[in-house]
Amino acid sequence: MAAVSSVMSLSPATGLTNKTALKRFAVPSYVPSLKRNVDFRVSSMSKVSTNFGDILAFGGPGPERINGRLAMIGFVTAIGVELANGQDVFAQIQNGGIQWFIVTSALLSAASLIPLFKGVRAESKSNGVFSSDAELWNGRFAMLGLIALAVTEYVKGGALV
Incomplete structure (x- = not known):
């Protein structure tokens, strides 16, 4: 929320609308991803080392x-x-x-x-x-x-x- 308000406060100075300011200043890496790792599998038949x-x-x-x-x-x-x-x-x-x-x-x-x-x-x-x-x-x-x-x-x- 603080990031959005700071972006909105910058937009009047740059002359950009709120929507374009968010696109321009928002960095995807700052937003935490809630996507789960769907490729994770546990297999009991995994290959074990005999070394x-x-x-x-x-x-x-x-x-x-x-x-x-x-x-x-x-x-x-x-x-x-x-x-x-x-x-x-x-x-x-x-x-x-x-x-x-x-x-x-x-x-x-x-x-x-x-x-x-x-x-x-x-x-x-x-x-x-x-x-x-x-x-x-x-x-x-x-x-x-x-x-x-x-x-x-x-x-x-x-x-x-």
Whole structure:
């Protein structure tokens, strides 16, 4: 409205009518467009990259999913061994836990990467309660739980249970 009144105030000085002044001084780029982008499409069958660098990139589908799966297995195993033997996490690591960690990490990483290299994403296979988002959140909570378990046992000086 302010732009129109300033154009109208200029028109008597230039000798132009209001209609020609608006055509002459109005710039189309100043008017916001309300037109929506009609070409925007989301397709679930989009081509996904199977490049090793893309899969294991910081924002790629591999790292968080693999780390989450390892953390879920690690947290359940740590609690299970602690309940069975009374050993804290640090004692479990000292008593052969490193070898089990390496073997488990290799197997779970390979099992997680094979579908990614074939172009299959977890989002395409998720449904209902067992969704890919639920898996990511469970993995995140397991990572936090494993760290909290280790810190608590370190501060306490022994097993949690």
